[in-house]
Amino acid sequence: MLKKLTDEQLGQILERATEEFSVNGPERATIKSIAGAADVSVGVIYKYYEDKDALFEACLSRSLGMLTECLSRAGEEGKSLMDICENLIRMAQRFATEHPAHIRMYHAITMDTDAGRMEKYAREIESVSAKIYTEYFANAVEAGLVRKDLNPAAFAFFFDNLLMMLHFSYGCGYYRERLSVFCGEDADRDEMLVKQLLLFLKGGFGIA
Amino acid sequence: MLKKLTDEQLGQILERATEEFSVNGPERATIKSIAGAADVSVGVIYKYYEDKDALFEACLSRSLGMLTECLSRAGEEGKSLMDICENLIRMAQRFATEHPAHIRMYHAITMDTDAGRMEKYAREIESVSAKIYTEYFANAVEAGLVRKDLNPAAFAFFFDNLLMMLHFSYGCGYYRERLSVFCGEDADRDEMLVKQLLLFLKGGFGIA
Amino acid sequence: MLKKLTDEQLGQILERATEEFSVNGPERATIKSIAGAADVSVGVIYKYYEDKDALFEACLSRSLGMLTECLSRAGEEGKSLMDICENLIRMAQRFATEHPAHIRMYHAITMDTDAGRMEKYAREIESVSAKIYTEYFANAVEAGLVRKDLNPAAFAFFFDNLLMMLHFSYGCGYYRERLSVFCGEDADRDEMLVKQLLLFLKGGFGIA
Amino acid sequence: MLKKLTDEQLGQILERATEEFSVNGPERATIKSIAGAADVSVGVIYKYYEDKDALFEACLSRSLGMLTECLSRAGEEGKSLMDICENLIRMAQRFATEHPAHIRMYHAITMDTDAGRMEKYAREIESVSAKIYTEYFANAVEAGLVRKDLNPAAFAFFFDNLLMMLHFSYGCGYYRERLSVFCGEDADRDEMLVKQLLLFLKGGFGIA
DNA sequence: AATGAATGAGAATTCATTCAT
DNA sequence: TATGAATGAATTCTCATTCAT
Numbered sequence: 001m002l003k004k005l006t007d008e009q010l011g012q013i014l015e016r017a018t019e020e021f022s023v024n025g026p027e028r029a030t031i032k033s034i035a036g037a038a039d040v041s042v043g044v045i046y047k048y049y050e051d052k053d054a055l056f057e058a059c060l061s062r063s064l065g066m067l068t069e070c071l072s073r074a075g076e077e078g079k080s081l082m083d084i085c086e087n088l089i090r091m092a093q094r095f096a097t098e099h100p101a102h103i104r105m106y107h108a109i110t111m112d113t114d115a116g117r118m119e120k121y122a123r124e125i126e127s128v129s130a131k132i133y134t135e136y137f138a139n140a141v142e143a144g145l146v147r148k149d150l151n152p153a154a155f156a157f158f159f160d161n162l163l164m165m166l167h168f169s170y171g172c173g174y175y176r177e178r179l180s181v182f183c184g185e186d187a188d189r190d191e192m193l194v195k196q197l198l199l200f201l202k203g204g205f206g207i208a
Numbered sequence: 209m210l211k212k213l214t215d216e217q218l219g220q221i222l223e224r225a226t227e228e229f230s231v232n233g234p235e236r237a238t239i240k241s242i243a244g245a246a247d248v249s250v251g252v253i254y255k256y257y258e259d260k261d262a263l264f265e266a267c268l269s270r271s272l273g274m275l276t277e278c279l280s281r282a283g284e285e286g287k288s289l290m291d292i293c294e295n296l297i298r299m300a301q302r303f304a305t306e307h308p309a310h311i312r313m314y315h316a317i318t319m320d321t322d323a324g325r326m327e328k329y330a331r332e333i334e335s336v337s338a339k340i341y342t343e344y345f346a347n348a349v350e351a352g353l354v355r356k357d358l359n360p361a362a363f364a365f366f367f368d369n370l371l372m373m374l375h376f377s378y379g380c381g382y383y384r385e386r387l388s389v390f391c392g393e394d395a396d397r398d399e400m401l402v403k404q405l406l407l408f409l410k411g412g413f414g415i416a
Numbered sequence: 417m418l419k420k421l422t423d424e425q426l427g428q429i430l431e432r433a434t435e436e437f438s439v440n441g442p443e444r445a446t447i448k449s450i451a452g453a454a455d456v457s458v459g460v461i462y463k464y465y466e467d468k469d470a471l472f473e474a475c476l477s478r479s480l481g482m483l484t485e486c487l488s489r490a491g492e493e494g495k496s497l498m499d500i501c502e503n504l505i506r507m508a509q510r511f512a513t514e515h516p517a518h519i520r521m522y523h524a525i526t527m528d529t530d531a532g533r534m535e536k537y538a539r540e541i542e543s544v545s546a547k548i549y550t551e552y553f554a555n556a557v558e559a560g561l562v563r564k565d566l567n568p569a570a571f572a573f574f575f576d577n578l579l580m581m582l583h584f585s586y587g588c589g590y591y592r593e594r595l596s597v598f599c600g601e602d603a604d605r606d607e608m609l610v611k612q613l614l615l616f617l618k619g620g621f622g623i624a
Numbered sequence: 625m626l627k628k629l630t631d632e633q634l635g636q637i638l639e640r641a642t643e644e645f646s647v648n649g650p651e652r653a654t655i656k657s658i659a660g661a662a663d664v665s666v667g668v669i670y671k672y673y674e675d676k677d678a679l680f681e682a683c684l685s686r687s688l689g690m691l692t693e694c695l696s697r698a699g700e701e702g703k704s705l706m707d708i709c710e711n712l713i714r715m716a717q718r719f720a721t722e723h724p725a726h727i728r729m730y731h732a733i734t735m736d737t738d739a740g741r742m743e744k745y746a747r748e749i750e751s752v753s754a755k756i757y758t759e760y761f762a763n764a765v766e767a768g769l770v771r772k773d774l775n776p777a778a779f780a781f782f783f784d785n786l787l788m789m790l791h792f793s794y795g796c797g798y799y800r801e802r803l804s805v806f807c808g809e810d811a812d813r814d815e816m817l818v819k820q821l822l823l824f825l826k827g828g829f830g831i832a
Numbered sequence: 833a834a835t836g837a838a839t840g841a842g843a844a845t846t847c848a849t850t851c852a853t
Numbered sequence: 854t855a856t857g858a859a860t861g862a863a864t865t866c867t868c869a870t871t872c873a874t
């Protein structure tokens with residue numbers, strides 16, 4: 001049997017490794033502790049992944065896949081721009097709260113020391129949302145749904161920036177703290193943020 | 209060289225260390241490589257800084273100081289909200305382009321594995337802008353300069369998010385690449401972004 | 417070699433470490449040299465012992481265990497006081513000659529810079545002999561076997577001092593040299609010392 | 625002026641160095657801390673002493689000189705053997721209590737890692753007392769003052785052993801603790817020990 | 833194939849010693 | 854001459870990676 005490890009076990013390794021990587025940082029996370037957390041031997045990790053870096057990349061891909069899948073679902077339902085925005089905002093809040101480790105992996109590539117990989121992922125991940133949002137804005141301009149003088153690419157960028165920061169603000173330590181500094185920790189804070197962000201975007205986009 | 213380190217050399221250490229930290233990450237950067245880059249011995253670094261962590265903090269403080277000083281200048285001139293925004297945007301572009309390593313230091317703490325330090329810095333750094341922006345919006349609401357229904361804290365947060373992302377987009381590898389993905393690399397891109405962001409903010413803030 | 421260390425190898429580590437510690441002193445002995453002497457890697461030592469200090473303590477405990485076991489055998493046979501003394505003296509000569517490194521470990525704690533550990537060991541090691549000898553003298557006084565006016569604790573102390581010095585005189589460099597200075601290096605010196613020490617003790621104890 | 629340092633300053637260096645060496649051990653004591661304690665620069669120490677080892681040896685010589693001088697005074701007054709013993713015992717208690725650092729230096733050579741130096745000092749220091757005590761016992765035997773069948777060298781050795789242990793018991797950490805274990809810490813303990821040791825010696829020597 | 837002990841290169845840190853001022 | 858900052862070799866300890874079982 002060439003593959004004794006079940007898919008479940010393989011997923012378990014990635015899940016635990018993601019956890020370790022996101023909690024202690026890619027450098028401080030050790031293969032031994034990952035193996036321990038995933039309840040497998042050190043050797044088995046090296047059987048499936050070339051080295052620690054390859055394991056990190058596998059975790060990264062998986063996390064980004066989950067995030068992307070989630071986001072793509074938000075836009076599926078062909079509603080109005082503001083509805084889609086609301087979906088995306090709520091999804092960001094929910095996903096980052098439920099899967100902070102995955103958001104932290106996303107955040108981790110932004111600090112990658114491997115420039116090549118960083119670039120690769122930047123193109124891979126961001127070009128999807130860039131394309132979708134930009135087209136959406138371009139169409140919206142033509143349809144007269146938003147202000148005429150906006151640059152679709154720039155507005156897509158601003159919008160994605162706000163969404164990305166939202167993800168981090170719910171998933172990553174520093175940004176979480178920062179959100180508290182700005183908006184406190186009221187029970188209704190998250191709902192308030194949805195409303196306010198929609199308000200801000202609506203105005204920004206020039207939607208009547 | 210047995211002469212006491214000149215201030216210039218001392219600054220050189222911090223500058224090179226900042227460079228090393230921001231390029232390779234705080235973990236991968238080694239004291240040896242920093243010493244080499246600053247053209248001093250390993251020992252001298254330990255004479256001036258308790259340990260690697262203390263050196264990192266010194267670099268961080270310096271970078272944050274430079275950044276803060278720059279930002280504070282932007283708001284000094286008592287102009288309109290949009291003028292200040294324009295100043296802040298242009299300053300972000302300029303500072304991050306000229307001092308990418310310092311922006312990367314800022315970015316680096318967002319990945320800190322030392323939760324205590326992370327929290328400390330989050331409060332230290334963010335509470336200043338949080339307070340200033342929030343008050344600004346609160347006043348602007350009262351003065352009827354912006355939409356009545358905005359939450360000052362939330363809008364301060366959104367605004368700071370956009371500014372932070374702008375800094376990263378001009379200073380940090382991943383975000384730079386991402387900006388290219390969204391907006392290309394045209395010669396007039398940066399100017400376009402200023403204009404567009406102002407447009408976006410103006411609408412978002414509800415400024416007539 | 418990737419096979420788990422055999423007990424023999426584990427013992428070898430302690431034996432070599434004891435050797436290194438006792439020859440070069442605990443500070444000068446390096447983990448690298450110990451690993452080399454024991455023919456294992458540096459890492460394996462850290463697998464079995466927390467740090468250099470823990471290794472030292474393990475060696476110490478082992479040495480003290482061997483010494484104590486040896487001494488306890490000397491008193492087992494319920495003979496007269498002088499018989500026991502003779503046993504202890506001969507045992508000191510033999511043990512220290514055969515296991516000088518272990519005696520040097522005993523000697524090494526007397527130079528410990530860690531006051532806490534030093535104290536701990538002083539109590540741990542010395543209280544056993546202190547109790548046994550003191551009780552022995554107290555009983556002997558009551559039974560009229562020794563002089564009436566002796567203080568059991570003081571005499572136990574003197575006796576233990578002489579025994580301790582005997583151990584060092586056969587096991588440790590400086591004391592060995594010193595013994596030569598006092599008594600030369602004749603073939604029959606050791607036997608002479610037994611006889612003379614018994615003579616000295618007998619008189620000192622006031623045994624008729 | 626070839627020698628700016630006064631003798632007093634030189635003595636101060638040795639005194640402080642002795643203190644540092646005896647408190648932290650020769651390895652852990654640093655030139656920097658010694659210089660600081662003696663209130664001189666690091667450089668000046670290297671002007672007067674080849675290296676750390678040479679400084680240690682100078683301290684050693686000085687301490688041993690002081691100790692020897694003290695001991696020689698005890699025997700000067702041409703009294704009876706027991707009187708001299710009492711003098712030596714009291715002197716040991718006093719000297720070791722007042723100058724523990726010097727006793728600890730004496731103790732330190734017994735752990736010297738430099739075998740050659742250890743040997744040299746063993747011969748240098750011990751041959752004096754060995755000679756004096758041995759001759760004293762030889763004469764006492766001839767004069768019929770002590771038991772006839774004693775071996776002068778052996779008895780000199782036993783006597784010196786007891787005296788040496790007394791020094792350590794009052795000056796060195798481990799032995800101090802050990803003394804407490806054996807004899808407690810009563811106010812009259814020291815006087816009791818004098819009396820008891822004299823009792824022990826008198827009997828041991830076979831003095832009527 | 834899975835295990836996990838052993839390896840040893842590499843990083844942080846210390847401190848004896850040097851030597852420009 | 855005295856100073857004490859700079860140097861860098863040496864040491865402890867960690868952990869990615871290997872490979873015998």
